[in-house]
Amino acid sequence: MAILVDKNTKLVVQGITGKQGRFHAQQMIEYGTNVVGGVRAGKGGEWVLGKPVFDTVKAAREATGANCSIIYVPAEGAADAILEALDAEIELIVCITEGIPIQDMMKVRAILDTSNSRLIGANCPGLLTPGQAKVGIMPGYIATPGPIGVVSKSGTLTYEAVYALTQRGIGQTTCVGIGGDPINGTSFLDVLQMFEEDPNTEKVVLIGEIGGTDEQKAADFIDKHMTKPVVAFIAGQRAPAGKTMGHAGALVEGNVGTAAEKIEKLKSVGVKVASYPEQIPDLIMQ
Amino acid sequence: MNLHEYQAKLRFAEFGIPVPRGKVAFNANEAYEIAKELGGVTVVKAQVHSGGRGKAGGVKVAKNPDEAREHASKILGMDIKGHTVNKVLIDPGANIKGEIYLAVTNDRAARKPLIMASSEGGMDIEEVNRTAPEKIKRIHINPLIGLRSYQITELASGINLPHDLWKQFEKIALGLYECYAASDATLCEINPLAVVEEYGQTILKALDGKMTIDGNGLGRHPELEALRDTSEEPQEEITARESDLSYVKLDGQIGCMVNGAGLAMATMDMTAHFGEQYGIGPANFLDVGGGADPEQVAAALRIILSDKNVKTILINIFGGITRCDDVARGIITAMNEVPTQLPIIVRLIGTNQEEGLAIINSANLTNMTGAKTLYEAAQKAVEAVRGAK
Numbered sequence: 262m263a264i265l266v267d268k269n270t271k272l273v274v275q276g277i278t279g280k281q282g283r284f285h286a287q288q289m290i291e292y293g294t295n296v297v298g299g300v301r302a303g304k305g306g307e308w309v310l311g312k313p314v315f316d317t318v319k320a321a322r323e324a325t326g327a328n329c330s331i332i333y334v335p336a337e338g339a340a341d342a343i344l345e346a347l348d349a350e351i352e353l354i355v356c357i358t359e360g361i362p363i364q365d366m367m368k369v370r371a372i373l374d375t376s377n378s379r380l381i382g383a384n385c386p387g388l389l390t391p392g393q394a395k396v397g398i399m400p401g402y403i404a405t406p407g408p409i410g411v412v413s414k415s416g417t418l419t420y421e422a423v424y425a426l427t428q429r430g431i432g433q434t435t436c437v438g439i440g441g442d443p444i445n446g447t448s449f450l451d452v453l454q455m456f457e458e459d460p461n462t463e464k465v466v467l468i469g470e471i472g473g474t475d476e477q478k479a480a481d482f483i484d485k486h487m488t489k490p491v492v493a494f495i496a497g498q499r500a501p502a503g504k505t506m507g508h509a510g511a512l513v514e515g516n517v518g519t520a521a522e523k524i525e526k527l528k529s530v531g532v533k534v535a536s537y538p539e540q541i542p543d544l545i546m547q
Numbered sequence: 548m549n550l551h552e553y554q555a556k557l558r559f560a561e562f563g564i565p566v567p568r569g570k571v572a573f574n575a576n577e578a579y580e581i582a583k584e585l586g587g588v589t590v591v592k593a594q595v596h597s598g599g600r601g602k603a604g605g606v607k608v609a610k611n612p613d614e615a616r617e618h619a620s621k622i623l624g625m626d627i628k629g630h631t632v633n634k635v636l637i638d639p640g641a642n643i644k645g646e647i648y649l650a651v652t653n654d655r656a657a658r659k660p661l662i663m664a665s666s667e668g669g670m671d672i673e674e675v676n677r678t679a680p681e682k683i684k685r686i687h688i689n690p691l692i693g694l695r696s697y698q699i700t701e702l703a704s705g706i707n708l709p710h711d712l713w714k715q716f717e718k719i720a721l722g723l724y725e726c727y728a729a730s731d732a733t734l735c736e737i738n739p740l741a742v743v744e745e746y747g748q749t750i751l752k753a754l755d756g757k758m759t760i761d762g763n764g765l766g767r768h769p770e771l772e773a774l775r776d777t778s779e780e781p782q783e784e785i786t787a788r789e790s791d792l793s794y795v796k797l798d799g800q801i802g803c804m805v806n807g808a809g810l811a812m813a814t815m816d817m818t819a820h821f822g823e824q825y826g827i828g829p830a831n832f833l834d835v836g837g838g839a840d841p842e843q844v845a846a847a848l849r850i851i852l853s854d855k856n857v858k859t860i861l862i863n864i865f866g867g868i869t870r871c872d873d874v875a876r877g878i879i880t881a882m883n884e885v886p887t888q889l890p891i892i893v894r895l896i897g898t899n900q901e902e903g904l905a906i907i908n909s910a911n912l913t914n915m916t917g918a919k920t921l922y923e924a925a926q927k928a929v930e931a932v933r934g935a936k
Contacts, residue, residue, distance in 0.1 A: 336763065362731050362764035363653055367690040370658045400867040400898060415809020417865040420897065421921070424865075441808060443655045470809055473655050496812035499797070499819045499829060507793040507808025507834040509763060510655075520816075537817050538810075539920055 263390040263435045264410070264455040264462075265353060265381070266329065270394045273327040273351075274299040275318065275334055275342050277309050281357075282333035285398050286310055289331075292395040297325035318349040329353040331387065331396050336360035339383060343369050347376050354446070355396050356383035363509070366444040373446060380446025384508065386416040386438035389423075399423075399436060407432015409545060410456035412449060413468035414441050414475075414508070418496060421538045422468055429542040434462045441508025443472070449479035457487050464490045464545055467532075469523060471497035472511045476523040484530035492544045493527050494535045495520045548760045551594045553636045554774045555756035558730065559737070562722035565752045569638030578619030581637040582612040588640030591618040595630040596779050601670050603627045608640065630779050641754060646739035647706065648672050648683070649720065651694075651727040653734075660688040662698070662724065666706040668739040694724040712742070715751045730771060731764025783831070783850050790846035792835060799828030800858040800932045802851035802889075804844070806865060808834045814863045817925035827932045830857045835864075844874070845881035852887055859931040860891045861924055871895040871903030879910045890931035891915045894924040 272289070276282035277299025287310055290296050298313045298321050305316030315321035318330060330351045334342040339358035346354045347369075361383050373380055381388065387397010391404040398416070403424040411426075411433055413419040423436055437452050439445055449467060456462045465487075469476040476495060483491050498520040500506050502513040513519050524534050533544040550558070556566040569585070571594065572578040582589045589612075593605030600606055605627050609615035615637060625632045648668035654661040665683040667675045675682050684705035686698050699720045703713050719740065727735040736757040743752050765772050777785050787794030793808065801818045805811035815829035822828050831854065835847045851857055864874050874895060891914055895903040904917050916931075918924035 337766065360763045362767075363733060363761050364660075364690065364728065364731055364764065367653070367658060367660065371689060371691045398867070403867070403897070413809070415807060417805075417807025417867065418809030418813055420865050420867045421810060421813070424897065443653070444658045468809070470812060494813075496809045496816065498816045500812060500815070500832070501795070501797065504795045504832075505762070506795060506812055506832050509761075511808060511812070536820065537922060538813055539922055 263393060264452070264459050265435060265437065266388045266390050266394040266396045268295070268393045270329050270396065271295050271297045271325060271327045272329045272331060272396055273297060273318065273321045273325065275330055275332045275346065277301060277312070277314060278304050279333060283309060285333060286312070288401070289395050292401040294394045294396060297327050318345045318351065322349050322351065327351065329396060330355070332356040332358060334358060340365035340369050343380060343383075344372060347372055347378050351378060353379050353381070355381045355385070355387050356446070357385065357387060357398060359384040361442065363444055366442065370444055381437070382440040382442070382445060384442040385440030385445070386419060388438070389436045391433055397438065399438070403427055404436060405432040407434070408461060408463035409433045410459065410462040410465045411436040411468070412452040412456070412465065413438055414470050414510070415468060415496065418468055418538060422466060422494065422541050425539050425542050426466070426545065429546070431542055431545060434459060441470070441510050443510040449475050450482045453479060453482055453487060457489060462489065464492065466541055466545065467491055467493040469493065469495045470508065470511050471495075471500050471506065471513050471520050472508075472518040474518065477526045480526045480530045480532065483532060491532045492535060492541055493532050494538055494541060495523045495527070548762060548765060548775055549596045550758040550760065550771075550774055551596070551776060552592065552756055553594060555758040556753060558758060559722070559726060559753055559756050562726040564719050564722045564726075564737070565750065566756070567638040567641065567752065567754060569636050571634050571636055572619055573634050574623065575616045575620035578635060578637055579612045579616035582609060582615035585637065585639045589615050590638045590640055591615055591622060592636045592638065593622050593625065593627060593632040594634045594636055595627050595632050596776070597628045597630045600627060605632060633778060638754070641741060641752065642744040643741045644744060644749070645742035647708070647742070647751070648738045649723060649740045650734065650736035650738070651724050651732075652736075654687065657687055660690055660724075660727065662686050662688060662694060662702065662720065664702045664706050666708070672738055688724065693728065694721060712749070712751060719751060719753070730758065731761045731768060732758055733761050734759040783853055786853075787833070787850050790843070790850070792833060792843065792847055792850065794850060795832040796854065797829050797831050798856065799830045800856055801827065801928045802830045802854065802857040802860045803863070804833050804835055804847050804851060804860065805863045806835050806869065810863065810865060814861065814921065814925070817921055818861065818928055821925050822929040822932070825929065825933060827929050830854055841877035841880040844877040845884045848881050848885045848887070852885060852889075858889065858935045859928050860887075860889055861928040862891065862893045863921060863924060864895050866895065866897030866899065866903070870899045871897060872899045872906055875903035875906035879906065882910075882912060888914055890935070892918055892924050892927045892931065894918040894921060
C-alpha cells in the first residue's frame, strides 16, 4: 500500500517533447512507472520514447485511460496546462513547473475547488512510491520501500532526508513533494490525513520551511487527528524577514512564518523536531 | 519587487484613482523648482523601499519653495533603516479632514485576493491591526469574477464612510482592484486615502501609495520591470538575478553554495548552529539550481567572492538527477576561472558521489577539503573561519 501513486497509475506527460519533459519521462519509464503517453499541442501523432503523443490531454485520456498527469511545461503556460488537465477530469495532476505567477494560481485554485481532481504542486519534485511508481523528478535510487511516509515543501532537502533514512535501512511508503509556492494544490493536512489512513505507513516525516502558516495548521491537525508519530524539520531559522529565500513561498512577512514559531508550535503538540536533516533517522528510530 | 511611492501613484492614476500632481527631485534645487511650480505649501517625501519614513524624519511639510529646498537637502542622503535616500517626491499640500486605509492583497491562507479598508488610516495602521483588528474591514474576492459593487458597499458601510463619498470610493476601490489584477501585484495599498477639502468640495485622494509586484509575474509586464530601482539593492543580488541564481546577502563569514532552496536554507542554519557561539554564520543564501553546471557554479563563486566578509566557502550539493562527478568537474573548472585562496569545504552526496570526491581530491587544490555529511561540512567551515581570524 501507498498513497497517491502506485502500480496502477497510468501516467500521461504534458510537455513530453521538451528537454525536461523528455529527460524525466525516460527516468520515470526506467523506474518502472506506467507512462502511457505524452501531450504536446501540434505534435499529436508523433512518438517519443516509444510512447504516443497527443495534441490534447482529453485525446490522451480517451485513447489511453490515463488517470494521472505530470506537467513539465514552462511557467508562462503551466497554469493553462493545469486547467487543461482539470478540464479533462484527470484524477491526479502533478505540476513540477517553478515560477507560476500567484494570481494565475489563485484562479487555478478557484477552479480546482469545484472539481474532483487533486493537484500536487506546483514548484515541486513530485511523488515517489518506492518500487512502484515515480511521478516527478525525485531520484529513484535514494528511496526504498518501507513504513515511513514523507511529505515536504522542498526538493533537495527531501532527497537529503529520504537518503538519510534509506542509508539507515529505513524505507518509505510514499514521498510527497507538495512544493514551495505560496498557493499550491495539496497541503500538508491533505497528505497527513492520507498517511494516517494508509495501513502501511507507521510514522511520518514532515519537512517544512519559513513562510505562511501551513506548518502551524499541520501541528493543529496532528494534535487533533493523528495517531501516528510525526518527526519534523523546518528550514530557514536564519532567514531574514522580508526576503524571499529561493522558493516563492519562503518569505517571512512581518512576524508571520518564522521557523522559530513553527518549531515551537510543532513541539507543543509532541512532534519531534530535528535540528538538522541528518538527525531525522535518529528521531524516527527513537 | 517593490515600487516607489511616486511610481505606485502614477500607476494608480492610470486606473482612475485621484492622486496629487507631485514630481520627483534628485537634488535640493530641483525640489525648489518643483515646489515653486506647484505653489503654496508642499510636502517633501523620501522615496526609499522602507516603511516608517515619516517616523524617521523622511517626510516634511514646507511652507514655501525655500523650505522645500532646505528639507530636501536634509532628507537626500539620509539613511532610513539601512536605505539611503537618493530622491524625494514633492507633492502639493492638502487640507486633510480624514484618513482612510484601502488595500488589495493576496491572502495566502485563503488563497484569494483580499480587499481591506479602515476608517483609521494613516501612520498607525499597523498598530490598529494589532490592537483593534475589528476596525479593519476585510472582504475576500473571487479571482474569477473580480471585485463586485455590492462588496464595495459592504466595505464602505463597514467603515462608516459618509454616504456622499460612496460614489468616489467605489470608483477608487474598483480602480485599485483592476490595478492589482492588471499588474500581477501582491499588494496595492493606499494609506492614506485622504478626505480632503479642495475648491469647496470634499473629495477622496490617494496621498500615499505602495505596490509590490510578484517576481514571477514580471515577465509579462516589461513596463513594470523597467521601474526596478537597483540603486538600493546589493550589487551581488543584481548580478545573481542576471545569472538566474537565487541569492540573498546576509552578514556572516561563510559563503554558501547549495543546490535547492530548502537545502540552502538548511545549510545556512547548520553553519549558524555551530558558529553562533563564536559570532560566525552564513554570508548568504544561494541556490545554484538543480543542474549546477560549470557556468552557474562559476557565476555563483564570483558572487560569493565579491562579498569581502566571506572567509570560507561551503559547497553543499545533493546529486539527485544531477551527477556528482559532473558537479565536481564544474567546481574545478570554476576554480580555474575564479581562483581563490580561501578555504573551501565541499560536500557532494548522491549519484556518483565517490567519483565526484575523487575528482575533487585529484585536483590537489590545497585549500579544498571534502566532507561526508552536512554536519561535518558545517563544522569544518566554522573551524576554517576561526582559523582565519
